Amino acid sequence: MKIQRSTLAFWVPFIGLLVLVQVLSSVGILSNFWVTLLKIGAVMSIICLGLNLIYGFNGQFSLGQWGFYAIGAYAGADITYRWTQLHSASGLVVVLLVVLLVALAFILVSKLMSRLRGLDTLSGFTLYIIGLLMAAVIAIFIGRYLINPITNLLNLLPLNIASQIVFFFAVLLGGGVAAEVSYIFGFPVLTLGSDYFGIATLGFSIIVKVLLDNSDTLLGFEEMKGARGMIGIPKMTSWIWVSIFLVIVIIVTRNLLHSTHGRAIISVREDEIAAKAMGINISQQKTITFVLGSFFAGLAGALYAHVNGFLHPNTFSFIKTFDPMIIIVFGGLGSVTGTVAAAFTWALVLEGLLRLVLPQGFETWRYVIYPLLLLVLMLLRPQGLFGTFEFPYLRQILPPIFQPRNSAKPTETVNEIPGDGA
Amino acid sequence: MTDQPDPTLQTMLEIKGLTKEFGGLKAVNNFDMEIYPGELVGLIGPNGAGKTTIFNLITGIYVPTRGIIRFKNTNLMGFQPHEITQMGIARTFQNIRLFPNLTVLDNVRIAYHIHAGYSMVDAILHNRRYDQQEKALTEKAQEFLSVFNMHTRQGEIAKNLPYGEQRRLEIARALAASPELLLLDEPAAGMNPKEVAELMDLIHFIRERFNLTILLIEHQMRVVMGICERITVMDFGEVIARGTPEVIQNDEKVIEAYLGRGAAAISQQLREKRSHVA
Numbered sequence: 001m002k003i004q005r006s007t008l009a010f011w012v013p014f015i016g017l018l019v020l021v022q023v024l025s026s027v028g029i030l031s032n033f034w035v036t037l038l039k040i041g042a043v044m045s046i047i048c049l050g051l052n053l054i055y056g057f058n059g060q061f062s063l064g065q066w067g068f069y070a071i072g073a074y075a076g077a078d079i080t081y082r083w084t085q086l087h088s089a090s091g092l093v094v095v096l097l098v099v100l101l102v103a104l105a106f107i108l109v110s111k112l113m114s115r116l117r118g119l120d121t122l123s124g125f126t127l128y129i130i131g132l133l134m135a136a137v138i139a140i141f142i143g144r145y146l147i148n149p150i151t152n153l154l155n156l157l158p159l160n161i162a163s164q165i166v167f168f169f170a171v172l173l174g175g176g177v178a179a180e181v182s183y184i185f186g187f188p189v190l191t192l193g194s195d196y197f198g199i200a201t202l203g204f205s206i207i208v209k210v211l212l213d214n215s216d217t218l219l220g221f222e223e224m225k226g227a228r229g230m231i232g233i234p235k236m237t238s239w240i241w242v243s244i245f246l247v248i249v250i251i252v253t254r255n256l257l258h259s260t261h262g263r264a265i266i267s268v269r270e271d272e273i274a275a276k277a278m279g280i281n282i283s284q285q286k287t288i289t290f291v292l293g294s295f296f297a298g299l300a301g302a303l304y305a306h307v308n309g310f311l312h313p314n315t316f317s318f319i320k321t322f323d324p325m326i327i328i329v330f331g332g333l334g335s336v337t338g339t340v341a342a343a344f345t346w347a348l349v350l351e352g353l354l355r356l357v358l359p360q361g362f363e364t365w366r367y368v369i370y371p372l373l374l375l376v377l378m379l380l381r382p383q384g385l386f387g388t389f390e391f392p393y394l395r396q397i398l399p400p401i402f403q404p405r406n407s408a409k410p411t412e413t414v415n416e417i418p419g420d421g422a
Numbered sequence: 423m424t425d426q427p428d429p430t431l432q433t434m435l436e437i438k439g440l441t442k443e444f445g446g447l448k449a450v451n452n453f454d455m456e457i458y459p460g461e462l463v464g465l466i467g468p469n470g471a472g473k474t475t476i477f478n479l480i481t482g483i484y485v486p487t488r489g490i491i492r493f494k495n496t497n498l499m500g501f502q503p504h505e506i507t508q509m510g511i512a513r514t515f516q517n518i519r520l521f522p523n524l525t526v527l528d529n530v531r532i533a534y535h536i537h538a539g540y541s542m543v544d545a546i547l548h549n550r551r552y553d554q555q556e557k558a559l560t561e562k563a564q565e566f567l568s569v570f571n572m573h574t575r576q577g578e579i580a581k582n583l584p585y586g587e588q589r590r591l592e593i594a595r596a597l598a599a600s601p602e603l604l605l606l607d608e609p610a611a612g613m614n615p616k617e618v619a620e621l622m623d624l625i626h627f628i629r630e631r632f633n634l635t636i637l638l639i640e641h642q643m644r645v646v647m648g649i650c651e652r653i654t655v656m657d658f659g660e661v662i663a664r665g666t667p668e669v670i671q672n673d674e675k676v677i678e679a680y681l682g683r684g685a686a687a688i689s690q691q692l693r694e695k696r697s698h699v700a
Contacts, residue, residue, distance in 0.1 A: 255546050259538075260534070262545070263528055263531055267521050271521055274515070274519035278532055279504045281502070402568050
């Protein structure tokens with residue numbers, strides 16, 4: 001297969017940078033502090049790419065991204081916690097089964113719904129909830145019989161490798177759980193207009209935070225320790241893992257946007273009524289984008305959980321839901337390049353640079369400088385740092401101008417074409 | 423009547439007793455209409471007569487209060503707008519609704535979405551199926567643009583096009599969805615006489631080329647009288663007259679609706695005088 005120059009021009013420096021960071025940190029030049037900040041930057045990039053899909057490309061103003069981030073974080077953390085602390089694969093097995101069976105239930109319910117025409121949204125929602133609960137109960141029931149065999153199977157492998165496998169699945173399942181929650185939550189809520197959708201998703205973020213505050217009592221996950229914060233999560237998010245997931249997310253986003261499905265997603269942002277008139281099922285497009293964006297948020301959350309090894313519900317307070325929103329506006333709505341650049345800038349400048357630059361005792365002033373910077377930027381460049389600029393690889397390339405096939409016919413057609421008022 | 427098409431023909435669109443109420447207001451009341459394959463039918467009436475409401479009812483954006491809309495013997499009740507488009511009804515809008523920030527080419531390519539022929543997984547993997555289908559789709563769209571002589575402007579952002587071109591692109595985009603019935607909502611609105619003449623040629627051209635049935639809403643009498651074979655006139659949500667352009671031009675009710683009662687009386691006098699002289 002021929003690899004295009006723009007592809008190389010993008011990936012060689014990008015992967016090079018990722019490798020450079022790894023090398024520098026292994027040699028010891030880059031301190032742990034900066035590596036952690038870079039990891040946070042990469043995690044932020046992933047969650048913001050998800051939000052940019054939802055808001056920047058599909059035009060749905062969502063403040064729920066932080067809620068899905070939290071769900072992903074706790075789901076992922078629970079799986080690895082059970083593996084390292086309790087030496088059992090119970091988290092992995094049950095969550096995996098729940099995710100698979102619930103996905104199956106959703107597919108079945110949506111098949112059923114397409115046959116029942118004119119069903120109102122809330123009845124549909126109820127059907128989904130019933131499907132979800134049934135699938136979850138079955139999953140837990142089957143899971144009981146599978147926990148021991150799978151734990152034993154994983155124990156056959158060297159501990160290190162087994163842990164990495166568990167971690168990989170934990171991250172994927174964090175995304176999966178977030179995606180499924182977003183599907184069922186989005187089903188009734190995505191029918192709302194854009195502003196109302198924003199308020200509804202803000203409500204979702206608040207609900208998630210409250211549930212996490214009471215996760216040990218209300219939800220019955222004692223290891224999450226509710227408002228005291230979850231400790232004992234293995235710090236497994238290495239720079240390599242974050243890089244791999246970041247690269248995958250960028251590729252998926254880019255490839256999706258450069259296809260007819262990406263154009264359908266963007267058409268919803270441009271003009272919903274015109275999109276409908278072009279035969280595009282806009283509620284389907286909204287759902288797909290919302291679920292994919294939330295999946296990215298869940299991935300990011302699960303990665304974040306293993307950076308510090310500590311989770312606290314206050315990290316997922318709804319105020320923070322504005323961080324990704326600020327980053328994507330700062331970087332440029334509808335720009336993948338801008339989103340990634342802004343996310344890293346946000347992490348490095350806010351927590352890193354300003355902390356070093358500001359004199360002792362004035363660290364909290366960064367929350368004065370940062371909003372001021374935002375204000376100035378919005379006044380000078382309202383379209384964001386990058387606007388809709390993209391690196392050549394991420395940019396959509398126009399095909400060469402069409403040349404009519406045989407030379408005799410087209411001149412004829414051109415002449416008879418009306419409206420050529422040049 | 424000679425101006426009526428053969429009744430044994432199968433109708434393309436059949437509307438019976440269509441009523442739409444917004445609260446207490448009857449926007450459309452007991453509206454009937456039949457369109458046969460290959461016809462070019464005009465729908466006219468003063469502002470607020472309910473013409474655009476009819477379009478919105480046909481395309482599924484509004485749900486009728488009462489009445490039946492049949493497209494090729496399928497009842498359109500309960501279908502979503504995108505499903506109706508997929509059945510073969512495309513439309514343009516009174517105030518142009520392009521995808522303003524996308525290129526000319528993408529505007530047309532979006533219309534091909536339903537026939538894209540590859541799934542989202544193919545798209546994410548960028549596999550061979552994606553390459554082939556996407557290439558075919560793009561070529562189809564480019565070829566289509568060349569029919570409208572817009573293929574050299576494929577990279578331009580739609581909102582930067584001049585007004586007449588935007589109209590042309592909107593019609594091209596609607597046709598890219600490969601409809602059998604095309605609904606044009608005031609295509610000549612805001613156009614200068616030269617652009618109007620071009621538009622009339624364009625409508626004739628697409629009708630021949632794509633074998634279309636067209637329903638047209640228009641204000642400018644010149645356009646309607648010039649190209650339509652049959653005309654239905656509406657006022658306050660009700661049909662007040664139908665027939666060929668010549669019949670409509672001399673219909674008293676129509677003149678009254680457009681110009682007021684006084685004008686109708688004057689035209690009546692004029693006509694009497696003329697017949698007296700003759």
